[in-house]
Amino acid sequence: MCPGGAGGARPGRLTRVPPRSAPVPVPAMASKLLRAVVLGPPGSGKGTVCERIARRFGLQHLSSGQFLRESLGGGGEAGALAQQYLERGLLVPDHVITRLMMAELEKRREQHWLLDGFPRTLGQAKALDGICQLDLVISLNIPFETLKDRLSARWVHPASGRVYNMDFNPPHTQGVDDLTGEPLVQREDDRPEAVAARLRKYKDAAKPVMELYKSRGILHSFSGTETNKIWPYVYTLLSSRIPPVLPEEEH
Ligand SMILES: Nc1ccn([C@@H]2O[C@H](COP(=O)(O)OP(=O)(O)OP(=O)(O)O)[C@@H](O)[C@H]2O)c(=O)n1
Numbered sequence: 001m002c003p004g005g006a007g008g009a010r011p012g013r014l015t016r017v018p019p020r021s022a023p024v025p026v027p028a029m030a031s032k033l034l035r036a037v038v039l040g041p042p043g044s045g046k047g048t049v050c051e052r053i054a055r056r057f058g059l060q061h062l063s064s065g066q067f068l069r070e071s072l073g074g075g076g077e078a079g080a081l082a083q084q085y086l087e088r089g090l091l092v093p094d095h096v097i098t099r100l101m102m103a104e105l106e107k108r109r110e111q112h113w114l115l116d117g118f119p120r121t122l123g124q125a126k127a128l129d130g131i132c133q134l135d136l137v138i139s140l141n142i143p144f145e146t147l148k149d150r151l152s153a154r155w156v157h158p159a160s161g162r163v164y165n166m167d168f169n170p171p172h173t174q175g176v177d178d179l180t181g182e183p184l185v186q187r188e189d190d191r192p193e194a195v196a197a198r199l200r201k202y203k204d205a206a207k208p209v210m211e212l213y214k215s216r217g218i219l220h221s222f223s224g225t226e227t228n229k230i231w232p233y234v235y236t237l238l239s240s241r242i243p244p245v246l247p248e249e250e251h
């Protein structure tokens with residue numbers, strides 16, 4: 001069962017109207033903790049979509065890539081090991097990322113959450129199964145050329161993970177994070193040489209994960225080249241599972 005989750009009851013499935021005299025049950029939609037995953041290749045907009053979902057629906061956005069990058073600075077053994085993989089655009093071994101993510105999920109037993117970047121392999125998906133029953137998996141299908149263009153124009157604020165794109169969502173001042181005023185950087189693994197390898201590896205590892213979630217009937221795929229066009233569909237899907245705290249239009 002999910003940490004803090006309500007087990008088998010699925011949100012949005014409470015369709016029978018009770019007789020007038022019966023006590024009114026707390027709707028599953030309000031009481032069940034949502035466990036969702038966003039899948040997609042590097043540059044597909046997972047972080048962008050997750051941020052929007054997190055803000056509109058009051059979910060915790062948990063980015064495995066961001067947790068990994070934060071672990072690098074800690075001086076620990078796991079961080080040192082992970083650094084060698086990240087620099088080369090390779091996936092860190094399943095047991096390393098799984099241990100990290102399980103610890104983070106354990107801290108958030110009582111919150112709705114949305115995973116970004118985890119699980120990336122079948123091994124990771126099985127580890128997640130061991131602690132949690134997922135409600136929803138969103139898959140973003142974006143053409144390869146679009147991914148390459150986006151990643152080469154991506155700038156990030158390392159401390160927060162906030163992402164910018166010189167065309168799509170540029171910072172107010174070039175090269176500077178809007179909230180902190182700190183410098184933005186380009187990730188080493190967003191260099192064109194690393195990107196092609198990352199995309200290939202993503203495809204190989206993600207295929208069985210998607211098949212697993214498809215076979216369970218929880219996979220929802222969205223295709224396109226623009227996040228703003230995909231977003232209304234994602235918003236509608238989420239709204240069927242959890243009440244929004246902000247309206248859709250406010251990006
Ligand atoms: N489950 C995961 C998640 C991330 N990573 C490592 O962390 C890096 C950065 O992860 P993330 O921020 O999720 O980036 P990507 O998905 O690679 O790229 P993007 O943010 O562009 O999606 C990955 O390239 C990979 O080296 C990993 O090994 N295993």
Ligand SMILES: Nc1nc2c(ncn2[C@@H]2O[C@H](COP(=O)(O)OP(=O)(O)O)[C@@H](O)[C@H]2O)c(=O)[nH]1
Pocket residue numbers: 040041042043044045046047048049150151153154155163164165167168169225226227228
């Ligand atoms: N041009 C363009 N850039 C986008 C769009 N959606 C997201 N981006 C940018 O593309 C880059 C990758 O998006 P991100 O959310 O980091 O994707 P992730 O790698 O899947 O987490 C970032 O620089 C985003 O600002 C879009 O519709 N058009």
